[in-house]
Amino acid sequence: MTATPLAADALLVGAAGLILLAVALLGRVVLGPTTPDRVIAVNVVGTATVVVIALVAAAVGEPSFLDVALVYALLNFLLSTGLAKFSIERGGVL
Template sequence: MSLVPDILLTGAGAFILVSLVIVFRVVRGPTMQDRVIAVNAIGTNIVVVLALVAAATGNRAALDIAIVYALLNFLMSIAISKFTVERGGVL
């Protein structure tokens, strides 16, 4: 058994821990833009974790899920930003 999958999965765990630290900014962000950026950062970390899991296990379906999640994360950021601008929340 190779050590590469174990190292990749350990890296995925580290990204999850970084995401948990960013959750503080989502909850306590002073502005809506801070919260959008924090949620986008968490989504990006999830995409990286899914890609690492796909590489470690050789499961191509996990990589497809990572690509779809990245697209949804991008669309969510655009939608929330547009909503914020239309409501006058941007200074």
């Protein structure tokens, strides 16, 4: 089921807004003062990516994109837990 043209445009505008926020957050990933800041920023960028994929799937009416979003969400979770475990083992927790 495809969205109406107005709804599809609104979904794509929302996706574009999230992409802009994620790109702005990449500065925190690179310049973050502490390792936990960087881990959280990477997690937020990954979560925004999942939401963007879901919004695009709804806008174009392609439900198979949601499978990609689900796999990416699981990979994002594994990455976040791996980075957290790595930073704890190195003594990076404040």
